[in-house]
Amino acid sequence: MIDFNYVAKLLDNWKNTWEDYSIDQSLIVDDQQITNNFNQLSEKLKNNYPFHHPCYAGQMLKPPHPLAVAAYFTTMLNINPNNHALDGGAATADLEKESVKKLANMFGFDDYLGHLTSSGTIANLEALWIARQINPNKSIAYSNQSHYTHSRMCEVLAIKGIGIKTDKLGKMDLFDLENNLKNNDIGTVVTTLGTTSTGALDDLKQILILAKKYNFRVHVDTAYGGFYSVLSNLKGLEVFKAISKADSVVIDPHKHGLQPYGCGCIIFSDPLVGKFYSHDSPYTYFTSKELHLGEISLECSRAGAAASALWTTLNLFPLRENEGFGAILNKTLQAANILSQKIKLSNDYILLLEPQLDIVCYFPKTKNMKSSEISAKTEYIFKYLENHPTEPLYLAKLKINKDIGIYDENIHWDTDTMTILRSCLMKPEHLDYVDTIFDRLTKAFLV
Numbered sequence: 027m028i029d030f031n032y033v034a035k036l037l038d039n040w041k042n043t044w045e046d047y048s049i050d051q052s053l054i055v056d057d058q059q060i061t062n063n064f065n066q067l068s069e070k071l072k073n074n075y076p077f078h079h080p081c082y083a084g085q086m087l088k089p090p091h092p093l094a095v096a097a098y099f100t101t102m103l104n105i106n107p108n109n110h111a112l113d114g115g116a117a118t119a120d121l122e123k124e125s126v127k128k129l130a131n132m133f134g135f136d137d138y139l140g141h142l143t144s145s146g147t148i149a150n151l152e153a154l155w156i157a158r159q160i161n162p163n164k165s166i167a168y169s170n171q172s173h174y175t176h177s178r179m180c181e182v183l184a185i186k187g188i189g190i191k192t193d194k195l196g197k198m199d200l201f202d203l204e205n206n207l208k209n210n211d212i213g214t215v216v217t218t219l220g221t222t223s224t225g226a227l228d229d230l231k232q233i234l235i236l237a238k239k240y241n242f243r244v245h246v247d248t249a250y251g252g253f254y255s256v257l258s259n260l261k262g263l264e265v266f267k268a269i270s271k272a273d274s275v276v277i278d279p280h281k282h283g284l285q286p287y288g289c290g291c292i293i294f295s296d297p298l299v300g301k302f303y304s305h306d307s308p309y310t311y312f313t314s315k316e317l318h319l320g321e322i323s324l325e326c327s328r329a330g331a332a333a334s335a336l337w338t339t340l341n342l343f344p345l346r347e348n349e350g351f352g353a354i355l356n357k358t359l360q361a362a363n364i365l366s367q368k369i370k371l372s373n374d375y376i377l378l379l380e381p382q383l384d385i386v387c388y389f390p391k392t393k394n395m396k397s398s399e400i401s402a403k404t405e406y407i408f409k410y411l412e413n414h415p416t417e418p419l420y421l422a423k424l425k426i427n428k429d430i431g432i433y434d435e436n437i438h439w440d441t442d443t444m445t446i447l448r449s450c451l452m453k454p455e456h457l458d459y460v461d462t463i464f465d466r467l468t469k470a471f472l473v
């Protein structure tokens with residue numbers, strides 16, 4: 027699909043406009059040593075799950091698109107710009123601004139302040155940090171199904187974090203939220219659109235209504251789910267349209283955005299929050315009067331190559347409903363739907379929840395339906411499938427308690443938590459593979 031030799035040489039003409047120089051001897055390595063090293067490296071790298079293949083249907087891991095990698099590679103190999111400051115990478119700073127604009131427009135923001143980060147965790151930290159600067163003495167609420175880093179970052183920021191209950195569907199429980207709003211001084215509510223565990227979508231519309239009544243900021247963590255905004259015309263996904271009314275949003279292009287790791291993004295709806303970033307650094311000097319990205323970021327050095335990769339990807343895979351990202355995500359959504367339908371009709375497995383995005387959670391039936399038995403059978407199936415010599419299937423596991431799930435089966439809870447199976451069907455290739463996945467689950471149940 028793409029020739030990396032071609033990509034490596036793309037900037038040769040430009041580089042050759044400077045006079046010749048030779049690479050220092052101290053940097054030269056013997057050819058045989060290079061071969062040996064890379065042979066060793068490739069052997070070591072085999073100690074991984076096959077993330078590229080549809081038989082990997084476990085964690086939230088999706089291979090980057092080779093074109094994104096090629097853009098990253100040519101940028102890094104030839105230039106390695108640093109998007110901290112304009113003098114570290116003017117070109118990639120522009121690519122970052124253009125890419126963030128596309129993401130912001132996807133969410134319905136016209137006026138905004140945003141930039142890329144090295145991860146969703148850092149992007150969320152930034153959102154919570156700004157939330158604390160605006161409401162210094164108020165607490166931050168997030169659901170018990172929100173990403174674990176929210177409570178951790180509240181510790182880092184020395185601000186009180188409040189966990190809100192979730193309902194059977196894994197969504198923030200609005201009654202519990204309102205109770206907490208009445209009894210605590212909550213300055214910000216983190217709303218998750220696409221929880222990491224089950225892909226549940228918090229009711230952002232209702233939370234925005236409560237925000238008017240109780241006067242709090244709304245931060246949307248859609249690190250995993252955010253790209254589904256392109257499908258917000260579909261039934262069940264309309265909630266993504268409400269992001270345009272939120273105060274801040276986090277999306278991770280390195281989750282569903284076909285990017286190599288090192289690409290998160292934070293966007294604020296009010297550009298004036300830029301004032302909280304002001305710092306006076308003696309070593310990041312200016313080459314222009316323009317605000318540079320380092321001035322609106324918590325982090326200092328960041329790979330400009332990440333901006334090249336995202337820019338290339340968003341050019342070649344537009345954020346549209348019926349092509350580009352929409353075409354890809356339609357397939358992942360369908361794959362999850364088909365798998366969940368099959369599980370619902372099966373005699374062997376029980377579906378935890380109707381999937382809202384592309385995560386499907388389920389568990390095997392057992393004789394006495396004790397939670398301890400179900401956990402044990404889950405562990406057995408999980409190991410059996412991942413160790414199968416010819417027809418492997420790689421799944422993930424999830425620990426749940428009795429508060430979540432809409433199955434009718436009477437489970438006898440003899441343990442506090444129960445381990446179940448979880449599959450992220452994040453690759454479009456999962457659609458054609460879903461029969462195989464179900465087939466392997468069925469066979470595994472019988473052993």
Ligand SMILES: *Cc1c(COP(=O)(O)O)cnc(C)c1O
Pocket residue numbers: 144145146147148150173175218220221222247248249250278281290
């Ligand atoms: C993955 C994820 C995060 C953390 O992002 P990283 O890029 O892994 O640091 C935060 N929130 C949600 C909802 C996520 O799915």
